[in-house]
Amino acid sequence: MSITTCIFDAYGTLFDVNAAARIAAQEPGREAFAAVWPDLAEAWRRKQLEYSWLRAITGDHTDFWTVTQDGLDWAMEACGQSDPDLRERLLQLYFELDAYPEVPDMLRDLRNRGMKTAILSNGSPKMLEGAVNSAGIGALLDDVLSVESVGVFKPASAVYDLVGARFDTDPSQVLFASSNGWDAAAASAYGFFTVWVNRRGDPVDRMPGRPSLVVSDLSDVSNLKEI
Template sequence: MPPANGYAAYVFDAYGTLFDVHAAVRRHAADIGPDGPLLSEIWRNKQLEYSWVRALMGAYVDFWQLTEQALDFALARFPAVDPKHRDALLEAYWKLDCYEEVPSVLKALKDRGAKLAILSNGSPEMLESAVRNAALDSVLDDVFSVDQLRTFKATPSVYEMVTTAYRLYPDAVSFQSSNRWDIAGAKKFGFRTVWINRASNPDEYRDYSPNVVLPNLGQL
């Protein structure tokens, strides 16, 4: 069977694309109170900011440590949230919900002959837990973690892990991410890019535009 839509591999970012990064706070919303949504947003934003800064500094620590540090900042930013919830929030992050359409989309692509992989900033342990919790391990061929390189996206060598492993030219790979900066990095590397714009955010990085913009993976 030929690969789906002519692409030999479909590669997905994990957090925000396959897995809902706000599910951890939402799971404990009653305990956290009205600051929950903003706390979750800052937790995510700081997690990403720390990855970019450490990549630029050449001072790698794994993504789980950044996740803990980002949550500590968010809890300090919202002192009305009792810090006793820290452990519960971190535990919930190991078992984030995947988006509703994810299992059926991945199965359909797999049935059409494409290789399927995750390419993520997440640590191997985080990704293994998330994939197993969402029962996606039966459809994914590979899970690529930046931990192998000890840097973070959007460093070009991260995207190169896929082409090296699969012995493909970049334009044979379709890369899907909800993070616009990640799409810019992948586009510069040469991937066909699909921005999953779940939040209807305005476009940016216009010199590295996505090939396709979709509201969710269901239309892939």
């Protein structure tokens, strides 16, 4: 079957998860934070993901905004940052993340080629609404699908089921792109044609599924001839 539907993970794939810490570090009066922001951003993202996996395993689900706050609190403590105003600023900025530069043109090109486009994300609906609006890409998406409708985080198969339920597609008709190697691997095992957006040049995860294609950024997705 040919690809009819292009689905994208949100955080780290469409939206720059490091932007919140990077922007805050450039603001006046945050010189101490500027010295540690890369470490904090990395720890924040790592703990955000780890907490989502642990909650999926234990069945102790909560929304992704809570997980995001928990991850930030851990990262701030680990990096010696205790300013409550900084915490609130980082959370505000996370609600307003920028899209990567290539995203609007890539989505526009796919839609011009007749593809359905959507987000499938761990993010809660309000978080995703904020990011989509801030990035100005709402008109380029057919839908924004959140795991909150099934109450479990990726890589649970119930999350990937949302695509077929929404678009009435077979998995083989779906291109799924994620910057998370584990997400691309799980989606590949599920049956999607997967694109791993490997922005950091990491090794491929050793999981049952392997990404169908590895690219350095999303501009390569709209260049794919087979879709």
